[in-house]
Amino acid sequence: MTTVLVVNGPNLGRLGVRQPDVYGKQDLAELTRLCTQWGQDLGLTVEVRQTDDEAEMIGWMHEAADNGNPVVMNPAAFTHYSYGLADAAHMVGDAGLPLMEVHISNPSARDEFRKRSVISAVATGTITGLGFYGYRLALEAVAELIRQ
Structure with a gap:
């Protein structure tokens, strides 16, 4: 598995x-x-x-690339400025692994500084604004991508 x-x-x-009106309760x-449950449902x-x-x-991205683990990442505040994390996340993709960027809120609908992601350019895909459902x-996207 x-x-x-x-x-x-x-x-x-x-x-x-923290801000339950933005991130939920x-x-x-x-x-x-x-x-964990959604993952089990998807195998x-x-x-x-x-x-x-x-x-x-950053170390977790190195670990994922080295161990062949796909990643679902909510980089939170690191989204907007962490070039080190972006470089490490790039290594996940370079290893041929899916890396899905997720945000609970929709950063594009919030503060100006939140509208730019340095992770999106290296992510396989990005899902925002859907709460935990994102x-x-x-995980569904990862399951499909590794089956292909």
Whole structure:
């Protein structure tokens, strides 16, 4: 069974507390439960991680590329400026693996600085503004892409 890394960037450990009008009232534990279940339904093993540390997230991209793990990534604030993370995410694609960028909110409908993603250019696809459901769609896309 293929293992998919679902990685989440800064402040996503505060889901349910941080701006519930933007990010919803469900927390990271619920996101983990849902992603794990959706993965099982698709024949995938899902490992959900969250970090506020950019270097740790970059390391996870190296790990994914080295181990052959597709990635669903919500880079959160790293989306807008982390060229190091973008370079590491590029390595996932270079390894022939899907990398789906996901955002709970729609960054294009928010603050001006949120409208640019340095990750989108290296991602296989991007899903925004659909809440936790975006992760499900990203996992479905990964399952389809690895079957092709």
